[in-house]
Amino acid sequence: MSRTITILGSTGSIGTSTLDVVASHPDQYRVAAIAAGNNLDVLLKQIEQFRPELVSVATEEGARAVQDRFGSSVEVMVGQEGLVAVATHEAADLVLTAVVGAVGLLPTLEALKKGKHIALANKETLVAAGHLVTALAKEKGCDLLPVDSEHSAIFQCLNGERLTDVERIIVTASGGPFRDKTRDEMAQVTVKDALNHPNWAMGAKITIDSATLMNKGLEVIEAHWLFDMPYDKIDVIVHPESIVHSLVEFADGSMMAQMGAPDMRVPIQYALTHPTRLPGSYKRLNLLEANSLHFRAPDLDRFPCLRYAYDAGRIGGSMPAVLNAANEVANGMFREERISFLDIERVNAAVMERHDVLTNPGLDDILSADAWARIAAREVAQKL
Numbered sequence: 001m002s003r004t005i006t007i008l009g010s011t012g013s014i015g016t017s018t019l020d021v022v023a024s025h026p027d028q029y030r031v032a033a034i035a036a037g038n039n040l041d042v043l044l045k046q047i048e049q050f051r052p053e054l055v056s057v058a059t060e061e062g063a064r065a066v067q068d069r070f071g072s073s074v075e076v077m078v079g080q081e082g083l084v085a086v087a088t089h090e091a092a093d094l095v096l097t098a099v100v101g102a103v104g105l106l107p108t109l110e111a112l113k114k115g116k117h118i119a120l121a122n123k124e125t126l127v128a129a130g131h132l133v134t135a136l137a138k139e140k141g142c143d144l145l146p147v148d149s150e151h152s153a154i155f156q157c158l159n160g161e162r163l164t165d166v167e168r169i170i171v172t173a174s175g176g177p178f179r180d181k182t183r184d185e186m187a188q189v190t191v192k193d194a195l196n197h198p199n200w201a202m203g204a205k206i207t208i209d210s211a212t213l214m215n216k217g218l219e220v221i222e223a224h225w226l227f228d229m230p231y232d233k234i235d236v237i238v239h240p241e242s243i244v245h246s247l248v249e250f251a252d253g254s255m256m257a258q259m260g261a262p263d264m265r266v267p268i269q270y271a272l273t274h275p276t277r278l279p280g281s282y283k284r285l286n287l288l289e290a291n292s293l294h295f296r297a298p299d300l301d302r303f304p305c306l307r308y309a310y311d312a313g314r315i316g317g318s319m320p321a322v323l324n325a326a327n328e329v330a331n332g333m334f335r336e337e338r339i340s341f342l343d344i345e346r347v348n349a350a351v352m353e354r355h356d357v358l359t360n361p362g363l364d365d366i367l368s369a370d371a372w373a374r375i376a377a378r379e380v381a382q383k384l
């Protein structure tokens, strides 16, 4: 099947991997529009190679640079308006959402309103407003295809199964770079240490989230919405090798696991080809080299962010959006060396503590809660 797609976040880790997948199947995919932030070097090369009709960038200055180079052969838009235009481009039937953070929420909702299928990497969107996104997707008959490696694994394990036969979902976690560190050691880690993920090369924000295990917490909430699964049926298990990408346990005790080399191009390609598959010339898993696989329980005392995410998910309403927004701020402040690594969890806990939860929030409530949490997070961080 040939598809016309658009990409939000084309210059990032997932965006560039997606364009790799597209380039390896040129007869299958056309890229109608791409949205980037500030990385013009990469963006200009992508426009040259993929010739999208529409491009969005973060700034007017960036837009001028694109226009100077490509003239009227490409339409250029800016900011949130540009993201929405790319997400709703009329030629596309699928939008791959790979921006980082809750900035992906509005364009995703607008894409769904126009009946676009979504290949979703941008997990913060589902964390912030999973109830709105999944309801709209259902109403419009749109697929929400997981790109996140764990969710792609679960999606593949569930193929042809009935959700009522699922006993539990087991989301694997690498444990991040600090999985064997004590709290005293974690108090001293640097940004460089935290960016040194053991298995995956990813963008900075998600890499820090992997180090705090907040990434796994966000993924638990993501799994709740994608697979309509109660939190009591979603477990996390630490698997340092990142070879088993997640598992499903069924009522009869049978377990299905999806395995592979840690390369995001595989789940990206599956989201684009589902329910079929295409050849992929990506690095293969060699089981003889992998030799042995290890599993252990996550330590919620050393990594409380995972517990906060379960708490936020179970509380529901506006709380997941608040935790997500607080974490975006704290994660960014840590990367700017304004707070310490363990301050990330302190900010998240304090902002959740302060929040008066809104039940069954609409979009405006979610956006207000998100904005409130960002202010609260900065206030908390300043007082640490």
Ligand SMILES: NC(=O)C1=CN([C@@H]2O[C@H](COP(=O)(O)OP(=O)(O)OC[C@H]3O[C@@H](n4cnc5c(N)ncnc54)[C@H](OP(=O)(O)O)[C@@H]3O)[C@@H](O)[C@H]2O)C=CC1
Pocket: 008, 009, 010, 011, 012, 013, 014, 015, 035, 036, 037, 038, 039, 040, 057, 058, 079, 083, 097, 098, 099, 100, 101, 103, 121, 122, 123, 124, 147, 148, 149, 200, 201, 202, 203, 204, 205, 206, 264
């Ligand atoms: N990387 C991975 O392997 C995985 C990532 N994910 C999820 O996918 C999403 C993307 O992650 P990743 O690719 O690592 O992130 P990156 O930081 O590598 O890329 C983010 C992309 O979003 C763009 N962007 C950021 N902010 C804005 C904005 N305000 N407006 C427009 N564009 C913006 C960036 O543009 P620019 O660089 O031009 O400024 C870049 O193209 C995240 O939600 C992450 O959690 C999920 C599973 C795995």
Ligand SMILES: CC(=O)[C@@H](O)[C@H](O)COP(=O)(O)O
Pocket: 148, 149, 150, 172, 173, 174, 175, 176, 200, 206, 209, 210, 211, 215, 216, 264
């Ligand atoms: C590749 C991917 O899906 C990431 O979300 C990855 O899972 C991060 O690794 P952690 O398991 O360390 O969070």
Ligand SMILES: [Mn+2]
Pocket: 148, 149, 150, 219
């Ligand atoms: Mn993941």
